[in-house]
Amino acid sequence: MIDLLSDEHKLLLDGLDNSRRFLAHFKIDDFDSEIKLFKGRFQSHIMAENLKLYLYLRISLPQGSDQKKLAENMRLEMKEISKQVKSFHDTYGSGQLTPALIYACETEITKLRKLLGERFEQEERSLYPLYKRQAAA
Numbered sequence: 341m342i343d344l345l346s347d348e349h350k351l352l353l354d355g356l357d358n359s360r361r362f363l364a365h366f367k368i369d370d371f372d373s374e375i376k377l378f379k380g381r382f383q384s385h386i387m388a389e390n391l392k393l394y395l396y397l398r399i400s401l402p403q404g405s406d407q408k409k410l411a412e413n414m415r416l417e418m419k420e421i422s423k424q425v426k427s428f429h430d431t432y433g434s435g436q437l438t439p440a441l442i443y444a445c446e447t448e449i450t451k452l453r454k455l456l457g458e459r460f461e462q463e464e465r466s467l468y469p470l471y472k473r474q475a476a477a
């Protein structure tokens with residue numbers, strides 16, 4: 341499962357890179373398709389983490405342990421990030437991207453790419469190894 345989640349991280353970040361490139365070349369139809377694909381992938385990734393990863397960690401980690409707090413904090417942080425992703429989609433993913441929105445969108449994609457890049461790195465560095473250790477125990 342962890343390998344699959346890590347592969348999804350790469351796909352998601354590639355999706356944002358592609359979106360940014362389409363936007364820079366004013367390929368708006370391609371941008372719309374890519375951003376729609378990203379939305380579906382992101383939602384399914386978050387659902388998988390919530391249903392499998394966080395649930396398992398919540399049940400299996402000792403009450404009051406630092407690891408349990410870490411997992412819970414990361415879950416809550418991702419909830420906030422998901423709201424930002426939703427807001428991004430509501431603004432730019434409606435298939436109605438006007439020229440005036442394109443510049444703002446490029447800035448937002450760059451920010452989102454940085455935020456998710458750092459967040460995924462953190463998951464792969466701390467959360468996923470924690471899950472692997474728990475699952476192997």
Ligand SMILES: [Fe+2]
Nearest residue numbers: 345389460463
């Ligand atoms: Fe993730």
